[in-house]
Amino acid sequence: MGGWLPDNVATLLIDGSYLLVAFLFIMGLKAMSSPVTARRGIVVAGAGMLIGTLMSFLYPGMGNFPLMLVAIAIGGGLAWWSGKRVAMTDMPQMIALYNGMGGGAAAAIAAGELLRMTAEQPGVATGHGPVVTALAAAGAFIGSVSFSGSLIAFGKLQNLIKRSFRFKGQQVMNLVIVAATLAIGASLVVAGHPAMQTVVLFFALALLLGVTMTLPIGGADMPVVISLYNAFTGLAVAFEGFVLENAAMIIAGIVVGSAGTLLTQLMAKAMNRSLGNVLFSGFGEGEVAATGAVAGALKPIEPADAGIMMAFAQKVLVVPGYGMAVAQAQHKVWELCQLLIDKGVMVRFAIHPVAGRMPGHMNVLLAEAGVPYDLIADLDEINAEFETADVALVIGANDVVNPVARTDKSSPIYGMPILNADKARNVLVIKRGQGAGFSGIENHLFYLDNTRMVYGDAQKVASALIHAIKAAG
Amino acid sequence: MEGVIALYIVMLAAFTGYEVIARVPVILHTPLMSGSNFVHGIVLVGAMVALGRADTLLEQVIGFTGVVLGAGNAVGGYVVTERMLEMFRASGDRKKKKESA
Numbered sequence: 001m002g003g004w005l006p007d008n009v010a011t012l013l014i015d016g017s018y019l020l021v022a023f024l025f026i027m028g029l030k031a032m033s034s035p036v037t038a039r040r041g042i043v044v045a046g047a048g049m050l051i052g053t054l055m056s057f058l059y060p061g062m063g064n065f066p067l068m069l070v071a072i073a074i075g076g077g078l079a080w081w082s083g084k085r086v087a088m089t090d091m092p093q094m095i096a097l098y099n100g101m102g103g104g105a106a107a108a109i110a111a112g113e114l115l116r117m118t119a120e121q122p123g124v125a126t127g128h129g130p131v132v133t134a135l136a137a138a139g140a141f142i143g144s145v146s147f148s149g150s151l152i153a154f155g156k157l158q159n160l161i162k163r164s165f166r167f168k169g170q171q172v173m174n175l176v177i178v179a180a181t182l183a184i185g186a187s188l189v190v191a192g193h194p195a196m197q198t199v200v201l202f203f204a205l206a207l208l209l210g211v212t213m214t215l216p217i218g219g220a221d222m223p224v225v226i227s228l229y230n231a232f233t234g235l236a237v238a239f240e241g242f243v244l245e246n247a248a249m250i251i252a253g254i255v256v257g258s259a260g261t262l263l264t265q266l267m268a269k270a271m272n273r274s275l276g277n278v279l280f281s282g283f284g285e286g287e288v289a290a291t292g293a294v295a296g297a298l299k300p301i302e303p304a305d306a307g308i309m310m311a312f313a314q315k316v317l318v319v320p321g322y323g324m325a326v327a328q329a330q331h332k333v334w335e336l337c338q339l340l341i342d343k344g345v346m347v348r349f350a351i352h353p354v355a356g357r358m359p360g361h362m363n364v365l366l367a368e369a370g371v372p373y374d375l376i377a378d379l380d381e382i383n384a385e386f387e388t389a390d391v392a393l394v395i396g397a398n399d400v401v402n403p404v405a406r407t408d409k410s411s412p413i414y415g416m417p418i419l420n421a422d423k424a425r426n427v428l429v430i431k432r433g434q435g436a437g438f439s440g441i442e443n444h445l446f447y448l449d450n451t452r453m454v455y456g457d458a459q460k461v462a463s464a465l466i467h468a469i470k471a472a473g
Numbered sequence: 474m475e476g477v478i479a480l481y482i483v484m485l486a487a488f489t490g491y492e493v494i495a496r497v498p499v500i501l502h503t504p505l506m507s508g509s510n511f512v513h514g515i516v517l518v519g520a521m522v523a524l525g526r527a528d529t530l531l532e533q534v535i536g537f538t539g540v541v542l543g544a545g546n547a548v549g550g551y552v553v554t555e556r557m558l559e560m561f562r563a564s565g566d567r568k569k570k571k572e573s574a
Contacts, residue, residue, distance in 0.1 A: 025512050026489055032508045032558070033497040039558045042508055046551050049514060053547070056518040062525025064533060071524065071537050072517075075544030083552030088560075094553055095507050098514075102546035105516045108539030112523045112532055119529075131476070230510050233546075237516040238486075242479060244519050250479065251486045252515040258490035259509050263502065351500070360502035367560035373500055 007060040017055035018248035024048030025252050029259070035373050052248055075101070088368045089325045092358040093157035096226045099233050100150025103143040106236035110140030111203060113243055114188065118196045130189050132243055137185040139239030141206045146232040148210030153225055156214075157357060165215045171280055174212055181205040213279065223358045224267050224278045231260025267354060273416075296447035298434060303461055306428050306454050307468025313390035313426075315346045317382065319419055320362045321355050323396015323432060324458050330369040332462035333395060337371070339469050348375055350382045350392075350419050352400035383420050392424035394445075396431065396458050402443045411441060427451040430461045504557045511550030517543030 005013070028045025031037040053072075057065070079098065086094045113136045155161040184202045188194045217225055238253025240246075268275045310316055318337065324330060337347045349371065355362045363376060377385075386392060394401055401421040405413045421427055422445050429446055431453060445451060454461050497505050520543040524536030 021515065025515075026493065029490075029493045029505075029508060029512065032501060032505055033493060035498070035501060035561045038501060038504060038561060039555075042504075042511070042551065042554045042558055045508065045512060046555070049511070049517075049547055049551070052515055052518050053521070056521050059522055059525060062522065064524050064527060064536070067533065067537055068521055068524050068540055071540035072544045075541035076548040079545040079547075079549030080552055083549045083556070086553065088557075091503065091507070091553060091557065094549065095503075095510055098546050098549035098553070099510045101542040101549070102510070102513050102516050105520045105539045105543035105546060108535050108542065109516070109519050109523045112527065112535045112539070115531065115535070227506055230506055230513075233516075234509070234513045237513045237519070238483070240516070240519050244522055246519055246522070247482065248515050249519050250482055252512050254483050254486035255490035255493070256509045256513045258487040259494040260490075260506075262491055262494050263506060263509075266502075353502075358503045358506065360500055360504070360506075363500040364503050364557050364560070367557070370560075373561055376500055378498070378500070 005058060010058040010060050014055050014058055015247070017051050018246070021048040021052040021248045022251040024051070026255065029255065087328070088330075088365055089328055090158070091364060092222065092226060092356075092361065093154045095358070096150045096153040096157065096222075096229070099226065099230050100147050100154065103146030103150060103229065103233040103236055106143035106233065106240045107140050107147055107203070107206075109240040109244065110136045110143065110236075111199070113240075114140065114194070114199045114202075115196070117188075117192070118194055118199060130192075133192070134189045135239045136243045137188050137202070139236040139243070140203065141181060141185060142232050142239070143236030144203055144206035145210040145213065146229045146236060148207040149214040149232075150210075150226070150229045152211055152214035153217075153222055153229070156217075157222055161215075170212070170216060174209065177205055177209045177212065181209060217279070221278050223354060223356075223361070224264060224275070226358065227260060227264040227267055228275070228279075231257050231264055234258075234260055296449070298446055298453050299451065301428070301452035301454055303454055303456075303464035304468040304471075306452065307465040308472050309426060309428070310340060310345070310391050310393065310465070311343060311469045311472050313340075313345055315348075315385075315389045316340060316391045316393060317386060317389045317421075317424065318347065318349045319355075319392060319394045319397050319401055319421055320349065320351070320366070321395065321397025321400060322357060322361075323398075323430070325356055325361065325365055325396070327396065327432075327458035327460075329395065329458035329462050330365040330371075332459050332466070334366065334369040334371050336462050336466050336469070337375075339466060343469075348377055348382060348385070350386075350421075351376055351378050352397070352419050353379060355397055355400050379417060379419060386420040386423040389424040390426060392421040392427045394421055394427065394429045395462075398431075398443055399441065401445050402441060404441065404444050413441060421445060422448055422451075425450065428454060430454045430456070430458050432457060500561075504554055504561075507550060507554040507557060511547065511554050514543065514547030514550050517547045519543070 025048050028041045031041030234253045234256030238250050241249025340347050351362045401419050403422045404411045405416045405418045520539030524540050527533040527536040
């Protein structure tokens, strides 16, 4: 393949194709910013990726083509197979996994470059100046953190890692690892011809940091972390793009890095927490469980009565949360809502920005079930409507509807914008058991006079509600 | 690449990324995160170059790993994003679909 074109022609073709790749990526991402054109967007970006990959075979002076094809077949094949099979509810961890692979690939590129430097003889001019070496090392650092961190995030969301590891001095330990990694990285740049052991130690520490940074973070904070690592991988790719003088990698990496940073901030903001707070505080790990006793009692209701309550309502607002995802209840919930709509009830879905394990996680699940997106509203759009709603149906959501966030300054979620489900005339809460949510904070909403609890698996309860409404005629 | 020109590219790309995302509705955040995850799968082409220029066995192993991971990022990112976006439909679309069916 490579070599049958004159080098200058091949280079021209590659450069031209990369310009096209950058254009297609940006057009694709732009199209993805509206639900109407989003589908076209990914196809456009995909065309860019295909062109870039095919043209890269033309690079002058390349070999190892059989290995390359085998590697693409293995990586691409496994990803295709797993991506087609994964359930919509498991999307967050798959995205974390693919993202980690990108970070790992960027780190591998850097490893190749840095190892080549160790092989160079002292005194012989190196291929890279200190700036390029520094960029390679920075990309290696960020890419490695993103790789191991994403794998841990995947393990936690997939329930392979069951608990969050915390101990005193954890932050100090992380800081020490960061400092050590940066110091070794700096020595690589200064040395010019680093020892092999130094490079290996550098990667080992960076990989370790990803693990120790991610292990203490609770499930509720995973959306922010995945988004952060997505931005990290983008940056790592851009840095390695500098090293390889590859414009497509620089542009794509920086676009993703900046977009990912913005997205991460939007999400952290939606939880009313700073990014540092997400990464370095013990939220959601039981330390905060001692938030005072609650007045009132939990008042259970049978699904049959709850169904009748909704059948005779005029306006029902549905607030889905992670519990709906766990129970795979989205199809039954939509069936229930369609039944209500046919009866003339106005139904809307109210989505909190951080409901679930990813921003927009609920939207994806509802879309899978076939809910039209114009029935789905986000927090700002819908919050005023709770006051005129007859029923707020809370399905497996907890902290995002906890009124404590408005009132109790001592609560860890104080100040987080919440959905005002408590303002609805009646509140129905579908919940698996009586325990507090993942944050360990008692939810005052559940104890209000106008709240009724329907205990059970969200899918089974939704079926029971459908049955009740049908029986009511 | 000229250092200054590279900096221009970085600046413009950073603004582009920011602007593109700033207007995205919340309902598309997950597909978008997934879509941008796909876009940095372009790391595959860099890994291909790294493998293509590898001479020693160690370099080949590292390059091979890079290409496997990069291809996984690109293909996996595409498949899941496409699957998610395929599901987004407006009420109007659905009716049209029913009528045509």
